[in-house]
Structure formats: structure tokens, C-alpha cells
Amino acid sequence: MTLDAERLETLMSTEVYWTALAMKQQGSRFYRAIGEALEAADVPNRTLIYQTWPGAVWDFYLRGLRLEAGESSPSWG
Template structure:
């Protein structure tokens, strides 16, 4: 994992990445999402560094989930 990606993950809210893992991942990634949700800072870093490509993918999925959660309430039209 590049240092930029690791910094981005460490600076971001782990909630959305963990949620994407729990909702969209295999049984293994659902459990890892639970672990990420409960992890302190050193263990979050360890998780991110151990599965760099998968965690980056779930981070991007989490961004899409977050956007989906936020956008309907902002400027939505009611029928």
C-alpha cells in the first residue's frame, strides 16, 4: 500500500469502510469489518497494512455508501 493511501485510510472515518465490509463482503470480510469497527488506532493501521488492496476497495465502496446516505436528504424533491 502506498503511504498516501495508508494516510488517507488512517485519516478517514473507519465506520463507512467497516460498513461496506459488513454489508458487501464475504464472511471473512464481514468479520474483518467488525474487527475494524472495534479496532484502536494501532490495530486499524495493522488491518489496513495487512490487506491493502481489499481495504482500499472497501474504502471506496464506503465512500459510495456515505454518498448514498447523504445525498437523498440534500435537495431531494418530493413528488
């Protein structure tokens, strides 16, 4: 399996929320729009987005993991 195929498999098996949130919060206007589209997409269109921008989506997926980790860490305030 190629790296892109492994990444696609990972992206397809995870919740889209955090990736889309990272795109909407941290991306340029273009990637904010892609984040909106990703959040609203059905499976075939989500796959198309992932295959069209594999490097960028993977970057935002990793950013989303950091957002999720920050959200779930205990607050000591």
C-alpha cells in the same frame, strides 16, 4: 510517498464507519469479520489491518464512500 503510503494516510485520517459498513454489508464472511474487527480496533490494530490487506481495504473504502454518498443524497420519495 508511495501509493500504499498515501492510501494508508488517507485511511488513517478518515472515519472507519463507512469502510467497516461496506465490509460488513458487501464482503464475504471473512471480510465481514474484518469489518467488525476494524470497527472495534484501536489505532495500532487499525493500522495493522490496513497494512495487512491494503488492496482489499482500499476497495472497501471506495465502496464506503459510495454508501456514504448514497446516504447523504436527498430523497425525492
